[in-house]
Amino acid sequence: MRTAGAVHGDTAALLGPQEFALACRLIAEYAGIKLSDHKRYMVYNRLLRRLRARGLENFADYLQLVQDEPSGERESFVNALTTNLTAFFREPHHFELLRGRARLHRERERRPMRIWCSACATGEEAWSIAMTMREAGCAADILASDIDTDALETASAGLYPMERTSALSDETLRAHWLRGTAGNAGWVSVRPELRSMVKFMQLNLQSPQWPGLDPFDAVFCRNVAIYFDRDAQKRLITRFATMLRPGGLLAVGHAESFPAGHAAFQGCGRTAYEYLPA
Ligand SMILES: C[S@@+](CC[C@H](N)C(=O)[O-])C[C@H]1O[C@@H](n2cnc3c(N)ncnc32)[C@H](O)[C@@H]1O
Numbered sequence: 662m663r664t665a666g667a668v669h670g671d672t673a674a675l676l677g678p679q680e681f682a683l684a685c686r687l688i689a690e691y692a693g694i695k696l697s698d699h700k701r702y703m704v705y706n707r708l709l710r711r712l713r714a715r716g717l718e719n720f721a722d723y724l725q726l727v728q729d730e731p732s733g734e735r736e737s738f739v740n741a742l743t744t745n746l747t748a749f750f751r752e753p754h755h756f757e758l759l760r761g762r763a764r765l766h767r768e769r770e771r772r773p774m775r776i777w778c779s780a781c782a783t784g785e786e787a788w789s790i791a792m793t794m795r796e797a798g799c800a801a802d803i804l805a806s807d808i809d810t811d812a813l814e815t816a817s818a819g820l821y822p823m824e825r826t827s828a829l830s831d832e833t834l835r836a837h838w839l840r841g842t843a844g845n846a847g848w849v850s851v852r853p854e855l856r857s858m859v860k861f862m863q864l865n866l867q868s869p870q871w872p873g874l875d876p877f878d879a880v881f882c883r884n885v886a887i888y889f890d891r892d893a894q895k896r897l898i899t900r901f902a903t904m905l906r907p908g909g910l911l912a913v914g915h916a917e918s919f920p921a922g923h924a925a926f927q928g929c930g931r932t933a934y935e936y937l938p939a
Contacts, residue, residue, distance in 0.1 A: 675720050679721075680721055681704060691735060691739050691865075692808055695888065704742065708720065714737075743808065743809045745809060746782070747785045750789045750829075752883065754932075758930050759912075762878070763793065767798055767800075773799075774799055774802075774878045775803075780807055780808075780883065780885035781807050784817070785825070786881060788851055788855060791859050813863055817861040818850075820848055821850075838851060838852060867889070874904065876904060879905075879909060880905060880909070880911050882901065885914070886917050886919050894919035898926065902938070911933070915932055925937060925939070
C-alpha cells in the first residue's frame with residue numbers, strides 16, 4: 662500500500678496528493694467547485710463510497726473511470742462532492758422580501774411571477790418559495806435546478822421525514838403538507854397545489870450554455886457561488902443579468918457578495934439585489 666501523502670492514518674493512504682489534486686481538477690472542471698487542501702479527508706470519505714460501489718481498489722483507477730465516459734461515473738462523482746446543506750426558510754429575510762414583491766406583482770401583473778431557485782439541493786428552498794407565493798396569493802412558475810441528480814430526486818419527490826420540517830409551524834404544515842399514514846407515518850408530502858407550482862431540472866450553473874429560459878422576476882442563488890472562484894462568480898453575475906427582468910430580485914447566500922461589483926445590481930436588503938440596467 663502506498664503511504665506517501667497519507668492523511669488521517671492508513672485508511673486514507675490511497676488518496677495521495679496526486680489523486681487528490683486530480684479529484685480537485687476534475688470537480689473544478691465539471692462543476693466549477695474549488696476544493697481547498699483541508700477538504701482532503703472529506704473527499705476521501707465521499708469518494709471511498711463510490712470506489713466501493715464500483716468494486717475498485719484504488720483512487721487512481723476510480724478517477725480514471727470518472728474520466729472514461731460513458732462509464733456513467735462522472736455524475737455520481739459530482740453528486741458525491743457537492744454539499745447539499747439546506748433547510749426550509751433558511752435565511753428567512755429573503756422570504757419576507759419575496760412575500761412583499763409577490764403582493765405587488767399580484768396587484769400589478771396578470772401573469773404568474775417567474776422565480777428560479779438555481780441551486781435547490783434537496784428542495785427545501787424551492788418549496789419554501791412555493792409556500793410563500795401561495796400564502797401571498799400570487800400565481801407563480803418556479804424553476805428549481807441543481808447539478809446534483811440525487812439531490813434533485815429528493816427535491817422533486819417532495820417527501821420529507823417529519824423532523825426535517827421542525828421549523829414549520831403547525832399552521833404552515835396543515836396548509837401546505839400532507840401527513841403520511843401507515844407505511845408513510847413520520848413523513849410529510851407536499852400538497853398538490855404546491856407541487857404544481859414547481860418544475861425541476863438538472864442545470865449546471867457553470868456549463869457554457871444554459872437551456873433557453875424565459876426571463877425571471879426573481880432568482881435565488883444562495884450558498885452555491887461560495888464554492889466557485891472569483892472569475893466564475895463574475896461570469897455568473899453577468900449571466901444572471903441576462904436572465905432577470907428589470908427590477909428583478911437576486912437573493913444570494915449569507916456569506917456571498919458577488920453581485921456587489923456589478924453596475925446593474927443595486928443592494929435592496931440583506932444579501933439581496935435588484936437588477937436595474939442603465
Ligand atoms: C449548500 S447547497 C445550497 C442549497 C440552498 N440554495 C440553500 O441555500 O439552502 C449548494 C448546492 O449547490 C449545488 N451546486 C454546486 N455546484 C453547482 C453547479 N455548478 N451548478 C448547479 N448547482 C451546483 C449543490 O449540488 C448543492 O445542492
